Amino acid sequence: MADQEIPPPSQLVPLNFASVQTHVPESHLWPNVKELSAAVKLDKRVSLPLIDLVNDDASELLGRACEEWGMFQLINHGVSQTLIEEAEEETRRLFTLPAAQKMKTLRSPGSLTATGYGMAGISKYHPKLMWHEGFTIIGSPINEAKKLWPNDYKRFCDVMEEYQRQMKGLGERIIRLILKFLGISEEEMMKLLTSTDESIGKPYMALRLNSYPPCPDPGQVMGLAAHTDTSLCTILHQVRSNGLQIFKDGTGWVPLSPMSGTLVVNVGDLLHILSNGRFTSILHRVMIQENKEHRFSLAYFYDPPGDIYISPYCKPLSDTPQFPLYRSVNVKEYFAIKAKKMGSGLPAIKI
Numbered sequence: 001m002a003d004q005e006i007p008p009p010s011q012l013v014p015l016n017f018a019s020v021q022t023h024v025p026e027s028h029l030w031p032n033v034k035e036l037s038a039a040v041k042l043d044k045r046v047s048l049p050l051i052d053l054v055n056d057d058a059s060e061l062l063g064r065a066c067e068e069w070g071m072f073q074l075i076n077h078g079v080s081q082t083l084i085e086e087a088e089e090e091t092r093r094l095f096t097l098p099a100a101q102k103m104k105t106l107r108s109p110g111s112l113t114a115t116g117y118g119m120a121g122i123s124k125y126h127p128k129l130m131w132h133e134g135f136t137i138i139g140s141p142i143n144e145a146k147k148l149w150p151n152d153y154k155r156f157c158d159v160m161e162e163y164q165r166q167m168k169g170l171g172e173r174i175i176r177l178i179l180k181f182l183g184i185s186e187e188e189m190m191k192l193l194t195s196t197d198e199s200i201g202k203p204y205m206a207l208r209l210n211s212y213p214p215c216p217d218p219g220q221v222m223g224l225a226a227h228t229d230t231s232l233c234t235i236l237h238q239v240r241s242n243g244l245q246i247f248k249d250g251t252g253w254v255p256l257s258p259m260s261g262t263l264v265v266n267v268g269d270l271l272h273i274l275s276n277g278r279f280t281s282i283l284h285r286v287m288i289q290e291n292k293e294h295r296f297s298l299a300y301f302y303d304p305p306g307d308i309y310i311s312p313y314c315k316p317l318s319d320t321p322q323f324p325l326y327r328s329v330n331v332k333e334y335f336a337i338k339a340k341k342m343g344s345g346l347p348a349i350k351i
């Protein structure tokens with residue numbers, strides 16, 4: 001029965017990476033990776049802000065980091081190290097399953113609100129495929145976990161549900177502090193942060209587990225091509241290995257190594273819109289490393305529900321009049337615009 005759910009090979013599906021021993025298939029050879037890598041400022045020490053969430057000035061520090069970088073690292077974030085390690089372990093357990101097993105949970109292409117295995121949404125904008133496979137979780141992953149581990153699915157579900165619960169709580173704390181910095185009132189905040197209630201649209205909050213398998217020719221493949229996240233903010237846990245790079249205006253591409261005990265948080269397009277362009281929706285990408293390690297990461301996209309409207313916040317009574325740079329847009333609509341515009345949604349809603 002389950003085999004019938006496996007799609008035909010013509011569909012855009014992740015490669016069976018375990019079967020690649022020596023030669024990277026043509027479909028995954030990017031002609032320009034060497035140039036892209038050469039542009040990286042390895043000598044630049046990234047002094048990405050490191051923010052203590054329990055600091056009395058956290059709101060100010062987060063706001064300044066969003067303005068200057070669109071990204072920061074967080075300590076004292078309150079998410080237990082044990083849970084993070086369990087989530088890492090379950091992620092590894094999932095991606096090291098045989099390819100045919102993972103394919104049983106393939107998400108329908110283009111689906112934004114389904115749980116399952118597949119390629120990153122940005123894959124369809126590039127002529128070459130990426131050295132990446134993902135597993136997106138929205139709500140409970142129980143139906144898919146049962147297909148992966150018919151007799152042993154509970155552990156994965158328990159860990160991933162608890163991880164999402166804690167990330168959602170953390171996301172809300174971060175967003176509240178950032179909105180406070182912008183001068184947004186509690187009442188307005190509540191409208192935005194209303195829980196993932198079906199009455200205001202489908203939940204778009206998602207946890208994406210990312211896997212970048214070891215590659216025989218890392219200099220010719222792309223892990224995850226440059227993109228901005230659509231979210232309000234993304235909370236990223238990099239599992240030890242290097243590869244993440246961020247684009248800093250005035251500097252260029254710089255690597256961002258994982259730092260134990262911290263979580264990386266970045267501004268997404270929705271927060272850029274809400275801040276009326278004040279906060280940077282930071283461009284980032286993942287390059288495959290020479291060290292033949294299997295790299296994993298866990299990205300939690302903190303999003304309002306689909307029917308919530310995001311409008312640029314222009315400070316009332318400010319000395320200099322402020323005008324909205326973007327039209328107001330609801331979450332569901334913005335996701336659709338971004339998909340239609342090849343991953344570059346902001347220009348489409350510019351006033």
Ligand SMILES: O=C(O)CCC(=O)C(=O)O
Binds near residue numbers: 284285297
């Ligand atoms: O793997 C990483 O470090 C980054 C992942 C990412 O950018 C994403 O999932 O949107």
Ligand SMILES: [Fe+2]
Binds near residue numbers: 234
């Ligand atoms: Fe991202």
